[in-house]
Amino acid sequence: MNSGDTAWVLVSAALVMLMTPGLAFFYGGMVRSRGVLNMLMMSLGSMGVVGVLWVLIGYSTAFGSDVGLGLLGSPTEFFGLSPLLSGEQLSDTVPTMAFAAFQAMFAILTVSLISGAVADRARFGPWLLFAGLWAVVVYFPVAHWVFAFDETDNAGAVLAQGGWIANRLAAVDFAGGTAVHINAGAAALALVLVLGKRADWPQETGKPHNLPLVVLGAGLLWFGWFGFNAGSALAADTTAAVVLMNTLVATGASMLGWLVVERIRDGHATTLGAASGIVAGLVAITPACSSVTPIGAIAIGAVTGPLCALAISLKYRFGYDDSLDVVGVHLVGGLAGTVLVGLFASSAAPEEVDGLFYGGGVDQLWRQVVGAIAVFVYSFVLSLLLAWLVRATTGFRIRPDDEKEGVDETQHAETAYHFGDGRGSASAFRAPDVARALERTHS
Known part of the structure; x- marks a missing residue:
């Protein structure tokens, strides 16, 4: 066991945990003053519900022995994580329990991301019910698809099968462009279609009530994202260093790109735009951070920032009330980052894959597209069904008078x-x- 690698994974887990309160502040500052506590509570509630479920069945479903076709891990194999207490090691350097804790933070954050789409109109209890159901039915299986790699012997023979996207499709998603951002963005779109529009939308969209809180949240997200991405290397090594640098420069380029769009379109650059551009860049570089050079990372950020800045206006054209632009930033940014791997990946980066622009042809590109579409379709359809189920059994939306108050x-x-x-x-x-x-x- 390597104490340095183990310490890095544990610190990264703590950094990713900090991202959920950071997201709560980011979302909380963007809503009206009479809804900020509810936004904080939706994220905090997700930490409780998903954290408990992860220990009971989540880790097993995501990383247990595959039950067939790379779709699902055995849900009870590591029930309560008791089998990990003996110090079983995930690799030569890191104990499996450290990895389980690290991945628990991913599950919590992914569920929390969805909440911004239904700000100001969802009942808290039904939200927690939806969060738990969605984690079990959608997130845990998709995490298996994307993050569970085949176990092999020294000769390369497969001893235990992992998820189909990671192994059979061989799409690159280093830290969760599909499993986290496309997954959450598709669920957000489904949820807003089931809950419907806010009573006064779009006539009165409401300005952010506390922009300093938004910037604080964006700063915490950027800080924690270094653990999110670089921690996924599971070692304090060159890969982690490359990933950290790519995360920095892609985010900066995305922020600048968003501000340029605002300056051209609206005549001024805004604080909210800077914070939103930061998050868009973080989302886009997440799947690509191990497969591109720093120049490629800048290109991905420069493309995604303006793309997301333009995409958030789609809700007005198509009439879906995505309160805090989860669809425009996380779904669109996740799709962009995942697909752009197929263009900007370079074998000089740790992943050692060439995209279209580096002589690799379309081989990696089609794999990225298939993985992105598969996760979107699965998440959107299952999320629609779960949202309808919660609405039919407990009610999901608050009453009109309560929404006004x-x-x-x-x-x-x-x-x-x-x-x-x-x-x-x-x-x-x-x-x-x-x-x-x-x-x-x-x-």
């Missing part, structure tokens, strides 16, 4: 900001009837 008050009996004489600060954490009684006493 604000999802924070009606779902959590709290408000994020208190003004005036401060009487609300004492009552905000009590049951609504007690709060009203206290206010009458003060009056």
Whole structure:
């Protein structure tokens, strides 16, 4: 066991965990002030639900012995992760439990990403139910497709089969362009179609209530993403270093590209655009970070930033209310990053694959396209069915009056900001009837 590699994976797991609160701040700052707590709670709730499910069946489903055709791992093989307590090693250098913890953070973040699409109109309890069902039915199997590699002996013979995208299709997805971003973006699109539009959309879309909170969230995401991408090397080595550099420069290029689009289209560059461009670049470089040179990473960011900046306007053309542009950034950015591997991949990078622009022809390109389409279709169809199921059994959307009053008050009996004489600060954490009684006493 290599203590340096193990330490890097453990630190990377902590960095990825930080991305979920960062996402909560990023989303929370973009909604109206009466919905910020609900956005924070949707991410925090996902941490609880998905974290528990990962230990019970998630790791087994994603990384257990394949039950056939590279579609699914054995759901009970590592139940409770007890078989990993003895110090079983994933590789020559890293214990499997460290890898399991690292991948748990991926599962949590992926579910949290979906929540931004349905801001201001989803009930909290049904959201948690959907989050749990979606993790089990959609994310865990797709993680097996993409992240579970064949176990081989020294001669290269396959001892245990892994996921079909990673092994049979041989599409490159280093850290989750398909399993995380296309997966979450497709689910977000399905969810907004089932829940419908906000009552006042698009007439009153609502401006972000706290841009500094958005920038804080984007900064935490960028910081944590170094663990997300470079940690996927599972070693403190050259691959991790290349991936980290590619993550830096692709994100910077994407931000600049988004700002250029804003400057040309709107006459000014915005703080929200800079933060959104950062996230778009992070999304796009995720699948490609091990297969391109730093110049290729800059090219991917320069393409994806403007593409996502233009894609977010599609919701107005087609009439779907994607509140915080999960579809425009994560679905479109994930598709772009995954497909662009087939163009910009270079054998000089650690993945040692050549794309179309580096003399590899279309061989890698078609593999990337098939992998992206397969994950999109699977996630979109299953997400539609799960959203309809939750809506039919428990109800999913808040009542019109509650939407008007604000999802924070009606779902959590709290408000994020208190003004005036401060009487609300004492009552905000009590049951609504007690709060009203206290206010009458003060009056």
